[in-house]
Amino acid sequence: MSGVSGLMTGTLEHLRRPLVRNIKKGQRVLILSDTEHDPRVWQAIMTILADIEADATLCLFSRRPADYYDPPAAVCEAMMKSDVNVLCSSTGMLHCAASLRSMEAGIPSICLDGGMRLEWLQSGAIADDMKQIAVRKHYVGKNVFGEGAKTCRVTSRYGTDFTYSVENMVWIPPLPGPEFDPYKIINFQKDENRPAGKLYYYLYPTGEFNVAPIEGTANGKLVIDLTMHHLGKLSSPIELTVENGRVVKIDGGADARILRDFLATYGDDNAYMCPAEASVGVNAKAVIRGIQREDKNIMGTMHFGLGTNVDVGGSIMSKIHMDGVILEPTLYVDGVKRIEDGRFLVPIEGEG
Structure with missing residues (x-):
């Protein structure tokens, strides 16, 4: 085995x-x-x-x-x-x-x-304070994005320059109260204040703030540099060219070839929708393992999905979902820099 x-x-x-x-x-x-x-x-x-x-x-x-x-x-x-x-x-x-x-x-x-x-x-992501993760998710929603957020732009040292709309797509989860149980199975519509169908689960390790951008609004270059579903830790960056919310070109080395072949073999038309999600890592103990379950939770990372996004508040259903992680992104929300090279520029541990 x-x-x-x-x-x-x-x-x-x-x-x-x-x-x-x-x-x-x-x-x-x-x-x-x-x-x-x-x-x-x-x-x-x-x-x-x-x-x-x-x-x-x-x-x-x-x-x-x-x-x-x-x-x-x-x-x-x-x-x-x-x-x-x-x-x-x-x-x-x-x-x-x-x-x-x-x-x-x-x-x-x-x-x-x-x-x-x-x-x-x-060890790693699973050992972080789960209640504090809930606190961070609230403040990432409130301080990084805000309920009125409209446009995001992401850049990175590897050449990412990518924009998309999040208008009316940011849901701020409530702060955990005295009765909060960090290990309780979550009803996402009730407990996290976001539309997510009938999702009813506990996920671990965890530590991500989810956003489903408006389908069809993304444009630019998205360069995945750390980890991707199925591929694991990348040996070379994968450059996705996105036009009106669809991947139209995949460039790079061996990993890019693997991704092209994988999507052609196991994907469908909706597998090329991008980004299905554009989420932020908020786990302070997550480390690089070379698998999605851990890496996408690393504090200050961002990961971008292809395919299905009904689970994070979108409307796309696909045969697959694949997340790709940028280790040290810079994020602008409505023109204001909120994350720089993977470091938060606004308070996320409390009111600050």
């Missing part, structure tokens, strides 16, 4: 917290994983669920060809008969059609998919 071996060492406290907060004795829990994922992760989850005395079932299947692809049909069916679905596959499944159906039916997902190894679930 992906050549992963070794003892299960270190604390599992960070992995344990969302499971014990949200799963009760006797509940039916379905764990979804694949044969390329670190098996120690699902083994640890099964051990924790045994402690809770949940009725746990493991579904282990071959790796899906791309993020947002459904698991096998039998697993899709089982997801609708579970009380909680735990996603820990090497591809992202939180927003696949089967997961969206189960959440719409009121069955929550606990998600740590995307290829996290057990060691990475003991």
Whole structure:
């Protein structure tokens, strides 16, 4: 299984917290994983669920060809008969059609998919203060963007010069109150004050402020320089030329070739919509791992999506969703610089 071996060492406290907060004795829990994922992760989850005395079932299947692809049909069916679905596959499944159906039916997902190894679930992004992440998300919404934000421009040292409209698309999540539980499954429309369909899940590691720009408004050069879904850590930057919200050209080295081939093989017409999201990382402990689940949360980064964006308040549905991360972006909102080379120029830890 992906050549992963070794003892299960270190604390599992960070992995344990969302499971014990949200799963009760006797509940039916379905764990979804694949044969390329670190098996120690699902083994640890099964051990924790045994402690809770949940009725746990493991579904282990071959790796899906791309993020947002459904698991096998039998697993899709089982997801609708579970009380909680735990996603820990090497591809992202939180927003696949089967997961969206189960959440719409009121069955929550606990998600740590995307290829996290057990060691990475003991440090880094997962170890940050989850309540403070909620504080930062509020102040990024309020101070970086603001409810009246209209136009964003992003630049970077690698040649990004990219504009898009966010008019009426910025939703500011509330500050966490005294009753806030940072490990509770989230109903996004109710708890985060943003339209997001019937999304009902807990995601970890986490730490991003999501924005879905208005479709068709983006233009310019977008250069992804750190990490991208499916490709992992990039060996060379990928330059996307975007016209009226669509990728029309992909330039660069080997990684650009891989992306072109991947979109042609696994994508659809909507896979070239860009940016499906334009989000900001707000996790103070996230480090570069070379996978999306961690890297896009790094404080001050921005990541830009291709494809589906109904999960962050947009209207696009695609067979895939792919995020690409810029490590040290500069962001202007309505002409005012708010992030410079990955550093926030406005308060995000509190009123300041």
